[in-house]
Amino acid sequence: MSTTLAANSIAEFLNETDLWFIGKLSPETALIISACIHAAILFHVFAVCPAVFIWLERKGSGRIQDRLGPTRVGGRFGWLQSLADGIKLVQKEDLCPPVADAMLFKSAPYIVCLASFAAFVVLPFSHGWVAVSADCGLFIMLAILSLEVFGIIMAGYSSGSKWSLFGGMREAAQMVSYEIPLAICSLIPVVAAGSLNLGEIGDMQGGAFWNWFIFHDPFTFVAFFVYFVVATASCKRAPFDLAEAESELVGGFHTEYSGMRWSYFFMGEYASMFAVCGVAAILFLGGWHTGLPFLDVPLAWLRAEGGVEGYLANVLGAGVFASKASFLVFVQIWVRWTLPRLRIDQVMITCLKYLVPISCFLFLGAVIWPLVFILVSNAITPGTVRTTIMEPIGARVAVGYTEKKQSSDSPSSIGPSAPAESDAWGSSGPAEKHSSTDVKGGSLTVGLSTAEVVR
Amino acid sequence: MSILFTIFALAACLGAVAVVISQSMARMAFWLVVSLGSTAGLFFLADADFVAAAQLLIYVGGTLVLLVFGVMLTASGPYLKIQTSPAETVVAGLIGLLFLFMVFATVSGVDWEGTKTKMLAENGQSTPTEKFDDQSEGDTLRPLGLALLGVRPDSPNSPGYLLPFEIASVHLLVVLIGAAYLARAKRRGDGS
Amino acid sequence: MQPDLTSYLLVGAVLFVCGVVCMATKRNGIGVLMGVELVLNGANVNFVAFSKYTALGLDGQVFSLFVIVLAAAEAAVALAIALNFYNNHLTIDVDRANKLKG
Incomplete structure (x- = not known):
């Protein structure tokens, strides 16, 4: 595969080893084995996320409604409740209504599950901990998350029930319109970062919490809240859960489903909640950086060093990232049990009349901001130091491109067993990334001249 | 693969x-x-x-x-x-x-390799043009974006795609308005 | 065997032919639309394949991007027309669209 795969590091390791029972592994076999290992790890993340969040949802809703929530299963806090639910759901009968289109009805839950699982492929958990480090990772992420709609519409349409059909139609209308502000809002920090690679965006925000993109300028600050609202709607969570409004549509698109197929929808829903919240954490909240300068600087140094300490630093980073994303998921749960549900026309009006114009305005503002910032700061104090983050986006894009061009003179390493590719990740750490543009004055001027051509 | x-x-x-x-x-x-x-x-x-x-x-x-x-x-x-x-x-x-x-x-009758070398020879390039994907294959984002803005670092002779890009965006706007107009709800008694 | 240009072109050809047959046989307006999408996709496969395997370079990918964007626009307008047609005729059987008046 073309883009940098995390599996390459394991593949490299397997390449070296001489297994006594099959002899030396071919590079392709090594890649396939390591890809399978990665897929298994990711799949477990995907499977554990819903279990934890469903427990959290039950517990949270219980507390908000002045109840206790699950208490019995698995000790004091009922933390095995999701597992027990899962076992119960597996045992249930897998019903398919006679009027349903059986093939579509049965395959729809898999589409939903597949879409939200595939989103985890490009989601980085820590520095370099990503299955596929694609250069347009965010774009791929948005694209994959938009596939989930199709499964839900299919489920609604093929159930052969009025409730499901209405749920499916609502979902289609809602998702198609909410995708627009979602994409625009996630582009706002991209404008500030100058990259679509989620890993790079996360690395840029190291150092301290004022480097997080949410505090980058006023537009990104507002954009975070708009993004969060839109993300809540695009996971069809309350108060936007019109597709499954229990009081009007029985269960919406999943009225006719039972047993495991029903639970696939919920696995998909909770997993995609984690995915959009993870994207929010990376884009706005500094990803795997703690935000505390006295912690972040040594951690970044450890990561650059590599070895066991770097690995442990990455584990810590993954923990920080997961807790940030889980907090956002918790806020979604909190909102769900606090706010009443909107009507469908109110949902559409919220999107088309308010969120789309707001996000367009924020996008424009975020594009103009660096120019205004530089002009104003130069007017007040001439000769202010320009950091990388203040550069106009065109300059940074061009610098990145010319740097890539220059580094491509080294022997190219494409293919499954490329040894240099996993190292490319390590060397593009935050420290070197920021300093490289300052040190390489020559490449910067090249980049600036290209940027002027762009303008 | x-x-x-x-x-x-x-x-x-x-x-x-x-x-x-x-x-x-x-x-x-x-x-x-x-x-x-x-x-x-x-x-x-x-x-x-x-x-x-x-x-x-x-x-x-x-x-x-x-x-x-x-x-x-x-x-x-x-x-x-x-x-x-x-x-x-x-x-x-x-x-x-x-x-x-x-x-x-x-498709199977055409000798693609031969055509390629012939084309390159006719264009006066003995070696293939510098491809956009030397080291980072699949990394097409930046070159694509620059090409759509009219800059072609990978092939300087090409004019880029700024004008088609603008035409496409105007076209999309026209389509947006046209589709909304065509699919609008018609009220009875409006005369039409 | 690594995939080469010919195998990509063959996939593109299959998609193209399926699209043409779909356009020719379906009497449902939206089915015809799906045939158009398949045809455009077959062309896209060819563009991307040529961009990878020949001296065409990046131009093929830019072209396929334009094709995708224009196909989306085309689908929106065609769908609006289909809905309008359905409002007037209560069916989207394209064979019934033989009167050139509203």
């Missing part, structure tokens, strides 16, 4: 065939998703990751949802089926097979 290619290619082709064969509109939409999604997989394999993601986002996430929406809105029964007569199907299938055979024969 070749295994993945085979899987995606088979899924794309079989999905396309199933679109033609199936009679129910919803199933056609489903098979179209399978076909277009695996085509996106083929694009990933061909180092065109931005195009692949655009295909997923625009086709599968946008256009097909729109199509299914249309199927739902225009369905008169629970599962819309408009049968074609068997004779038509047979004739169309035969013509399609003939056409497929013709295209296959043409």
Whole structure:
């Protein structure tokens, strides 16, 4: 595969080893084995996320409604409740209504599950901990998350029930319109970062919490809240859960489903909640950086060093990232049990009349901001130091491109067993990334001249 | 690589065939998703990751949802089926097979390597042009973006695509207005 | 065997032919639309394949991007027309669209 795969590091390791029972592994076999290992790890993340969040949802809703929530299963806090639910759901009968289109009805839950699982492929958990480090990772992420709609519409349409059909139609209308502000809002920090690679965006925000993109300028600050609202709607969570409004549509698109197929929808829903919240954490909240300068600087140094300490630093980073994303998921749960549900026309009006114009305005503002910032700061104090983050986006894009061009003179390493590719990740750490543009004055001027051509 | 290619290619082709064969509109939409999604997989394999993601986002996430929406809105029964007569199907299938055979024969008859070297020789370049994907294959994002803004670092002679890009954006605006106008709800007694 | 240009072109050809047959045989307006999408996709596969394997370079990918965007626009307009047609005729059987008046 073309883009940098995390599996390459394991593949490299397997390449070296001489297994006594099959002899030396071919590079392709090594890649396939390591890809399978990665897929298994990711799949477990995907499977554990819903279990934890469903427990959290039950517990949270219980507390908000002045109840206790699950208490019995698995000790004091009922933390095995999701597992027990899962076992119960597996045992249930897998019903398919006679009027349903059986093939579509049965395959729809898999589409939903597949879409939200595939989103985890490009989601980085820590520095370099990503299955596929694609250069347009965010774009791929948005694209994959938009596939989930199709499964839900299919489920609604093929159930052969009025409730499901209405749920499916609502979902289609809602998702198609909410995708627009979602994409625009996630582009706002991209404008500030100058990259679509989620890993790079996360690395840029190291150092301290004022480097997080949410505090980058006023537009990104507002954009975070708009993004969060839109993300809540695009996971069809309350108060936007019109597709499954229990009081009007029985269960919406999943009225006719039972047993495991029903639970696939919920696995998909909770997993995609984690995915959009993870994207929010990376884009706005500094990803795997703690935000505390006295912690972040040594951690970044450890990561650059590599070895066991770097690995442990990455584990810590993954923990920080997961807790940030889980907090956002918790806020979604909190909102769900606090706010009443909107009507469908109110949902559409919220999107088309308010969120789309707001996000367009924020996008424009975020594009103009660096120019205004530089002009104003130069007017007040001439000769202010320009950091990388203040550069106009065109300059940074061009610098990145010319740097890539220059580094491509080294022997190219494409293919499954490329040894240099996993190292490319390590060397593009935050420290070197920021300093490289300052040190390489020559490449910067090249980049600036290209940027002027762009303008 | 070749295994993945085979899987995606088979899924794309079989999905396309199933679109033609199936009679129910919803199933056609489903098979179209399978076909277009695996085509996106083929694009990933061909180092065109931005195009692949655009295909997923625009086709599968946008256009097909729109199509299914249309199927739902225009369905008169629970599962819309408009049968074609068997004779038509047979004739169309035969013509399609003939056409497929013709295209296959043409494609496999051309010596692509020879054409490539010939083209390069005619253009006065002894070596192939510097490709956009020297080290970072699949990293097409920056070159694509620069090309759409009219800058071509990879091939300086090319003029870039700024004008087509602007035309496409105006075209999209026109389409937006036109589609909204065409599909607007007509009120009775409005005169029209 | 690594996939080469010919195998990509063959996939493109299959998609194209399926699209043409779909356009020719389906009597449902939206089915015809799906055929158009398949045809455009077959062309896209060819563009991307040529961009990878020949001296065409990046131009093929830019072209396929334009194709995708224009296909989306085309689908939106065609769907609006289909809905309008359904409002007037209560069916989207394209064979019934034989009167050139509203």
